[in-house]
């Protein structure tokens with residue numbers, strides 16, 4: 308803690324280059340249709356970039372390990388929040404009593420008018436899709 | 443006494459600016475205490491208005507609309523303006539640096555900033571009152587909260603702002619515990635109140651940002667029509683409840699953990715016995731803080747969430763009972779074969795043990811999904827959370843005030859009146875809220891201004907005793923403040939309960955502006971009553 312870590316310029320440049328490269332990756336994968344996996348991939352790349360910034364530019368890697376612990380904890384709590392919430396949204400209507408409530412998201416919402424409709428597994432839903440083409 | 447000890451933080455420096463711009467944690471704590479108690483009375487007044495409306499069926503005093511505003515404001519004020527900020531802000535601020543032997547918290551300026559951020563947020567909340575109120579309930583559930591024409595925006599904005607104050611205080615306390623302890627004061631020698639504040643702070647900095655995000659999302663939907671919670675826009679209304687309770691269940695531990703800490707201080711001191719199971723209590727604080735993050739869905743058993751997650755949430759909820767039970771048993775075993783003295787703080791601690799146990803156990807009932815489907819949104823839930831929040835947190839807060847009053851302000855209150863008021867609080871509280879368990883079991887729903895004939899008897903009991911409860915709390919608080927006015931000063935060196943922690947043994951009452959005249963040297967652990975004899979000294 309008492310001695311100050313001085314990062315060589317080369318490290319900064321390498322990290323900057325990787326950030327630019329990863330930005331390119333984000334743009335590039337957005338052109339590939341991976342279904343709902345697109346968002347997972349985009350979030351993953353963004354997380355890697357944010358971590359690089361935190362570790363190198365913000366010196367978390369060389370800092371007191373308590374600060375690193377705090378950072379990892381925040382990622383862990385975010386993970387808990389998303390995962391457990393998915394236990395609900397991923398299984399909504401699992402009692403199967405009411406098929407109407409099976410899907411948490413209203414696919415007839417105005418928001419989806421511009422997007423091809425998909426079922427919960429990301430496969431296109433045909434009847435609706437065709438409806439739209441013939442408009 | 444040297445000239446130096448006549449100076450204390452209350453009389454030095456002087457002048458209103460020296461208070462408004464103070465960086466002294468004790469003065470900031472005092473400002474939190476006054477504002478907290480002010481809001482406590484405001485919230486309490488609203489509660490009494492509701493109770494009198496409910497004394498008989500029908501709309502006798504206020505209309506349905508006014509009733510909706512009254513319970514929303516009561517809940518929001520009590521939770522966001524009083525309970526959450528007041529214990530860490532008031533008792534935590536005054537005591538934490540004293541207990542670790544420090545001159546102040548780690549970031550004194552940030553501490554003052556927290557207080558002003560809190561006041562600024564409170565202004566927004568108060569604005570809603572003069573502007574016609576809010577009627578969504580303190581939980582702001584969608585879709586109603588995105589449609590209601592009442593003051594949802596100023597209120598949520600106020601809560602958003604107060605959240606930052608909470609985060610900054612948490613950060614400050616964590617840094618203080620890590621960095622400001624005197625040499626030799628290792629983790630296991632810390633008073634348990636410090637552990638409790640540490641656990642609370644961790645929850646504050648990890649959970650509160652989610653509340654802030656929730657409030658932002660609510661406004662994004664209201665103003666920009668971005669579909670997050672509204673199904674017509676492609677959102678999911680139940681998602682709001684996930685967001686809200688991901689903060690608000692941990693928030694109930696922000697409310698109760700400091701209370702646990704207070705009880706862990708009061709019981710050994712007033713039983714003159716080493717605390718039983720120090721490490722158990724310390725670690726149960728951390729495990730409650732952690733498990734508290736995994737159970738939020740037990741507030742949503744009737745929201746239409748998946749059965750799979752209901753089972754998971756119900757199962758994990760039971761685990762909260764384990765560390766909580768560990769604490770209760772440790773406190774009881776601490777009293778066993780001790781020299782229990784029935785001082786006002788001890789009265790409150792005993793009341794806490796009764797009331798919190800009832801509150802916690804009924805929480806486990808509600809955590810059972812099959813039972814909760816029937817009890818959700820009934821008076822059973824209302825009774826449960828008042829037993830934990832008022833019977834637990836507020837009773838512990840009153841106990842803590844009575845315990846540290848002579849230390850913090852150098853004056854002693856009338857102990858007989860304090861004991862009578864404490865008894866009044868205990869009886870009045872049970873009289874008010876126990877009938878509500880029965881009401882809930884018989885199907886009385888919460889948040890209604892009127893009800894069926896069959897509930898009259900229990901409701902009128904509850905109203906009657908709520909009057910006694912209100913009067914008792916008023917007497918208890920006035921008795922404390924009266925000691926100021928009467929200038930019933932204690933000797934600066936006095937240790938009326940025989941405490942062993944640094945704030946009792948190494949500084950005067952009220953403390954010196956810089957806490958300690960010289961850096962204290964630790965001579966014993968916080969509860970070493972088995973090794974060291976401490977004199978109770980109480981001189982006027």
Ligand code: HEM
Nearest residue numbers: 694697698740741802805806808809818819823827830831
């Ligand atoms: C022993 C641990 C506890 C358990 C297992 C527990 C369980 C529960 C459950 C299952 C509910 C939902 C009931 C329903 O809405 O149907 C609930 C509500 C509530 N609990 Fe607890 N609880 C515990 C301790 C606490 C503590 C310590 C506090 C606060 C200091 C607290 C405050 C609340 C509040 C405010 C509500 C009602 C929220 C609302 O809907 O307005 N609980 N509790």
Ligand SMILES: [Cu+2]
Nearest residue numbers: 691738740741
């Ligand atoms: Cu809860």
